[in-house]
Ligand code: PEP
């Protein structure tokens with residue numbers, strides 16, 4: 494995908510972050526226009542509003558549909574903003590493009606469905622419009638890449654993605670778990686693909702919009718798509734995560750944008766140190782595995798089982814506590830130890846099977 498182009502629209506500032514802002518759903522003409530006027534007054538240039546809303550359960554507000562296209566046209570003519578909406582079917586694409594929508598995004602539920610993605614791609618063939626593909630609800634990078642490829646193969650070159658987090662059983666902090674390593678890996682594989690962050694759907698609560706936006710900027714994301722409503726508490730969908738246009742402007746003004754491309758001398762020194770530490774880590778891990786193999790042989794000779802659950806539990810608890818004392822994260826340490834332990838067991842099993 495070397496010929497991808499940035500997500501640009503005539504007259505738009507290309508500085509990071511490119512911000513797309515607007516309500517989760519278009520509810521009424523007044524709500525759409527009032528929100529857009531306030532966002533435009535704060536300097537936002539691209540307005541989002543969902544017209545067709547995919548809802549988890551039937552009976553929720555499923556969007557105003559094509560009727561809202563006329564409201565978006567009023568937003569354009571009265572505020573000069575560009576407008577964006579979500580498309581999930583061929584008919585949505587046709588209606589949105591005929592209705593003057595400037596940028597399309599594909600939702601997380603749709604991105605998880607290759608048939609729906611292909612249908613949308615076919616409807617986009619021959620059209621020149623910027624398209625953003627949200628990550629599928631499940632943490633499946635290949636599915637995300639596949640969805641992007643379908644749109645690319647249809648000829649869309651102003652193509653980007655939106656990281657909106659992944660469904661997880663752990664709902665303690667986030668509505669959708671960020672799992673930053675997945676968009677980071679996507680960026681490693683497709684460095685030219687612009688990445689937006691949707692802090693609203695990751696966090697699910699308005700207090701998390703600012704810290705998540707900052708994290709996205711620190712990771713070098715290109716843009717943000719944020720839900721903003723003139724009266725968030727009365728929003729017909731996703732009210733807990735919407736912020737007022739003024740709050741959003743405040744959040745954006747306070748973002749610290751670090752330039753990704755400047756590599757200072759001290760940074761290269763630190764990188765060299767990391768490289769050395771990684772060399773040592775690798776040596777240590779290799780050494781540890783060799784000792785595990787020895788233990789495997791011993792267990793085999795003495796007819797002992799490979800997995801000794803009590804010792805493993807004790808080791809895990811002790812090392813996790815030690816990690817916390819050293820200022821590291823307990824869960825991180827458990828994950829590392831579990832991975833090492835799994836490999837160690839695999840090695841021991843290969844000895845006992847000799
Ligand atoms: C939305 O952007 O309002 C939306 C429905 O998001 P997602 O597809 O990420 O759930």
Ligand code: MN
Nearest residue numbers: 517720730731
């Ligand atoms: Mn929403």
